[in-house]
Structures are given as structure tokens and as C-alpha cells.
Amino acid sequence: MADYKNFGTKTIHAGNIKDTQFGALTMPIYQTSTFVFDDCAQGAARFAGQEDGFIYTRLGNPTTKMLQDKIAALEGGEACQAAASGMGAISACIWSIAGAGKKIVADKTLYGCTFALLSAGVTQYGVEVEFIDTSDFDALKKALTDNTCMVYLETPANPNMKITDIAEVAKIAHGYNKDIKVVCDNTFASPYCQQPLSLGADVVVHSATKYLNGHGDVIAGFVVGSAEFIQKVAMFGIKDMTGAVMGPFEAFLILRGLKTMEVRMMRHCENGMKVAEYLESQPKVTKVNYPGLKSFKGYEVAKKQMKNGFGGMISFEVATRAEGEKLCNSLKLCTLAVSLGDAETLIEHPASMTHSTYSAEDLKEAGIQEGLIRLSCGLENAEDIIADLDQAFKQI
Ligand code: LCS
Numbered sequence: 001m002a003d004y005k006n007f008g009t010k011t012i013h014a015g016n017i018k019d020t021q022f023g024a025l026t027m028p029i030y031q032t033s034t035f036v037f038d039d040c041a042q043g044a045a046r047f048a049g050q051e052d053g054f055i056y057t058r059l060g061n062p063t064t065k066m067l068q069d070k071i072a073a074l075e076g077g078e079a080c081q082a083a084a085s086g087m088g089a090i091s092a093c094i095w096s097i098a099g100a101g102k103k104i105v106a107d108k109t110l111y112g113c114t115f116a117l118l119s120a121g122v123t124q125y126g127v128e129v130e131f132i133d134t135s136d137f138d139a140l141k142k143a144l145t146d147n148t149c150m151v152y153l154e155t156p157a158n159p160n161m162k163i164t165d166i167a168e169v170a171k172i173a174h175g176y177n178k179d180i181k182v183v184c185d186n187t188f189a190s191p192y193c194q195q196p197l198s199l200g201a202d203v204v205v206h207s208a209t210k211y212l213n214g215h216g217d218v219i220a221g222f223v224v225g226s227a228e229f230i231q232k233v234a235m236f237g238i239k240d241m242t243g244a245v246m247g248p249f250e251a252f253l254i255l256r257g258l259k260t261m262e263v264r265m266m267r268h269c270e271n272g273m274k275v276a277e278y279l280e281s282q283p284k285v286t287k288v289n290y291p292g293l294k295s296f297k298g299y300e301v302a303k304k305q306m307k308n309g310f311g312g313m314i315s316f317e318v319a320t321r322a323e324g325e326k327l328c329n330s331l332k333l334c335t336l337a338v339s340l341g342d343a344e345t346l347i348e349h350p351a352s353m354t355h356s357t358y359s360a361e362d363l364k365e366a367g368i369q370e371g372l373i374r375l376s377c378g379l380e381n382a383e384d385i386i387a388d389l390d391q392a393f394k395q396i
Contacts, residue, residue, distance in 0.1 A: 007074065007192055007308070008262035015069030017062065029252045030062045057248065059239060064251040070258060071212070071222050074191040075204050079230035081223045081238060082251065086187065086207025087113055088244025089221030092237030093205050094118075094150070096229070097181050100126030102149040107134040107164065109157040109366040111207075112350075112357040114185070118152070119362075131365075135164040135298075137172060144176045154185040156302070159315050159350040159374040160367050161188075161289035163298025166305055170200030181229075187211070188313050190341070192265035193306045203229065210341030211311075213257040214264050218250050267379050268312030268341075274382040275375065275389070279316050284393050286371070287317040312377040313340060315350070321370040323396045324349055328373065330392035333384055340376035345385050347375050 004010045017027065035054040037043035045051035054060050064082050072080040083089035094117070098104055106118050108131040118129045132139040134153045144151075151173045155164040166184055173180045183203040184196035190211035196204050206212060208220040221244075223233050238244060269292075276290035288295070291302035292310030302310060318324050328336050334345045338354050348354060351363055351370050358366060377385060 010073050011258045011261045014073035017066045029248050058245045063248040067251045075224040077224035078227040081233045082246035083221040084244040085219045086221035089223045092242045093223045095241040096233045096237040097150050098127045103128040103147045104150045105143045106152040111158040112355040116357040150181045152183045156188045163302045165301045166199040213254045216342035218253050220250050269309030271377040271382045272312040278386045285316050289315045315374045318371045324373045326396045330395040333388035343379045345378035
């Protein structure tokens with residue numbers, strides 16, 4: 001694979017497979033479930049891994065392969081496995097690392113369904129899970145045990161944007177046992193802003209539903225890591241344990257979305273900063289969580305590890321849930337919907353929506369307040385987003 005230096009060039013050119021048959025500029029959608037063998041010897045050789053080539057789309061597909069190679073290049077990983085959703089990627093990753101008798105140390109602030117998978121899912125199959133604040137290094141050191149196989153975190157974390165120092169966590173975990181896998185969900189930052197593998201993480205997981213696709217029309221996920229680990233995710237986590245295969249059409253749409261990722265991310269970051277500064281000046285807002293604000297607790301670490309910008313995700317607190325609901329219901333441009341990273345600015349109430357899998361006690365423990373509102377700044381003009389928020393704040 002050619003070695004492209006810069007992010008925007010990589011999104012367009014890295015991993016591309018040349019169409020030698022017709023010379024198509026863009027990768028076609030190989031909408032096929034299976035691939036024809038010349039003879040039995042070839043089929044056997046492909047199954048035995050003695051011959052390259054495709055077998056069956058659950059095991060690999062040309063459109064998806066090109067996308068996987070591109071994502072690996074963007075995250076600076078050796079290899080990547082695509083999945084049918086972010087949750088599919090996370091599940092396949094977890095089953096490729098953990099098993100009965102093993103322990104996962106996880107941050108307590110996570111996307112709601114990841115929290116559910118870890119707290120109520122894998123624990124049914126003999127996996128031990130301890131939830132801590134991974135930005136508290138003493139707590140991390142205390143939680144590591146001989147059977148710990150994974151440290152799992154998001155930074156910025158969904159929904160309160162908590163920042164964890166990836167390099168420090170990797171140093172502590174690997175210092176305890178080099179075989180512990182540090183897994184970082186990079187959905188909120190995207191590889192444009194932050195590349196966890198370069199900071200010492202072993203594995204990156206993504207909901208590609210968000211910034212990577214960027215157009216609100218796909219559910220998809222990725223796991224990125226060493227070639228050896230991704231082989232296990234592909235041949236065990238996806239092929240056997242979850243079957244969470246990305247379809248070729250989704251792969252095509254993400255390849256299409258990636259071509260504009262750098263320019264999209266520049267605008268998301270610019271809008272994020274402008275809207276965060278506006279929210280900071282708004283008297284009805286009691287707290288603004290945005291990694292680019294100097295007043296934010298995680299600012300110094302974010303500045304160190306989010307090299308290209310702070311992204312488009314913001315959360316903020318108002319006094320009560322009722323005020324938050326009034327605000328959301330009064331918006332005209334910002335759209336009331338979960339998901340994030342789309343062209344449209346999306347707003348939601350985590351405690352009753354994305355994080356409704358948390359009990360009231362768990363929400364408190366994770367620092368997710370009833371009055372917390374999450375905003376995904378889209379690609380509209382920042383002035384229009386701010387004007388809409390401003391008219392809605394006047395209603396409360
Ligand atoms: N990881 C993070 C950080 C997420 O925010 C999500 C989804 C996932 C993983 C799961 O990805 P999916 O299976 O949906 O592709 N987050 C959502 C959210 O905040 N609103 O709606 C979905």
C-alpha cells in the first residue's frame with residue numbers, strides 16, 4: 001500500500017484497489033454473498049488460507065476490504081475489521097479478548113448500550129467487569145488484577161465529554177501486564193482529531209455510524225489493531241461469535257463519506273468551538289463540557305492528545321430536566337434525535353435517551369446529570385446554530 005502522509009489524502013487514496021477490468025474510478029459495490037471457485041482445489045486452498053481471494057461475504061468482500069484498509073491507515077493500525085454496527089464491533093472485540101474467568105476494567109462513563117453490554121451482558125458468561133474512572137490512575141492501579149485482560153474506555157466519553165489520558169492508561173496497564181489490551185472507543189474524536197494507537201492503546205473501536213460515514217444514513221462499526229488481533233476478530237469475533245457483518249452497500253457509502261471527512265471535521269471542530277463559547281456565555285447554562293474550552297477539566301490532556309481539534313460534540317447542563325426539555329422542544333433548526341456526527345445539528349437528553357440503560361444511581365456515579373443536554377454540532381453555519389439555541393433559551 002502506498003504510504004500517504006496526510007489525513008485528507010489518506011481518506012481519498014489509502015487502501016484503494018485499482019479496477020483493472022473496467023477502470024472504474026470509485027470502488028464498485030460487490031453485492032454478492034459468495035464467490036465462485038475455479039475448482040475444488042482452489043476452494044480448499046482458500047479455506048486453508050493457502051491462497052488469497054474471497055470465499056463468502058461474512059468472511060470478506062472486496063468493497064469492505066478496501067474500506068478496512070483505508071480505516072487502518074487513518075487510525076495508524078496494521079489492520080481493521082468492519083462490523084454491522086458500532087455495537088457489533090465492540091461485541092466482536094470483547095469476545096476476541098475476554099472469556100469466562102477474565103476481568104475487564106471499564107470506565108463508568110460509556111455509551112448506554114456499551115454500558116449495558118458490559119454490566120448486564122458479558123457478566124452472564126463468566127466475565128468479571130469492574131467500573132472505575134479511568135482518569136483516576138490510583139483507581140486504575142487498584143483495579144488491575146492477574147486475570148485482567150482489558151481496559152476499556154471512551155475519550156471524550158459519551159455523554160459528558162470526560163477526557164482520559166490514553167498514554168498514561170496504556171503505560172499503567174502495560175506496566176502491570178503487557179498482555180492487557182487497552183481498548184479505546186474513538187467515535188467522539190474520530191481519527192481526524194485523535195489516534196489512540198499512536199498514544200499506546202492496543203485497539204480502537206468505532207461506531208462508523210457517526211463521523212466516519214458522516215451522513216446519517218448508515219449503521220456500521222470498526223475494530224482496528226495489530227494484524228494478529230484483527231485476524232482473531234475477523235475469524236472468531238465476527239465470523240463465529242456475532243456474525244455482525246457489514247454489508248457491501250454500507251461499505252460503499254462509508255467510502256463515499258470518507259472522501260470529504262477532513263473538510264467535514266474542520267467545520268465540525270470550528271462549529272464546536274463557536275457553539276461552546278456561546279454556551280459558556282449563556283446565563284441559563286450552569287456547565288459546558290467541551291474539550292477545547294480552557295474552563296473544561298480535561299482541557300490540558302485533550303490539547304495533548306487531540307492533535308487536530310476538539311470535534312463537534314458538546315454537552316452542557318441546565319438547572320433541571322424540565323428546563324432541558326423545554327429547550328429541546330423549542331428548537332427549530334437543531335434537530336431532536338440521538339446519534340451524532342452528521343451534517344445536521346442533533347440534540348438529545350442523555351439521561352432519558354442514549355443513557356436510559358443506566359439506573360438513576362449509575363447515572364449519578366457516571367456524572368450524567370438530569371439537566372445534561374448533548375449537542376452534536378453539524379455542518380450548518382455556526383451563526384444559525386447559535387441563533388436557534390438563543391431563541392430557545394429565551395423560552396425557558
Ligand atoms: N460507541 C459510542 C461512543 C457511541 O456513541 C455509540 C452509539 C456506539 C459505540 C454504538 O454504535 P452503533 O451500534 O449505534 O453504531 N451512540 C449513539 C448515540 O450516542 N446516540 O445514538 C447512538
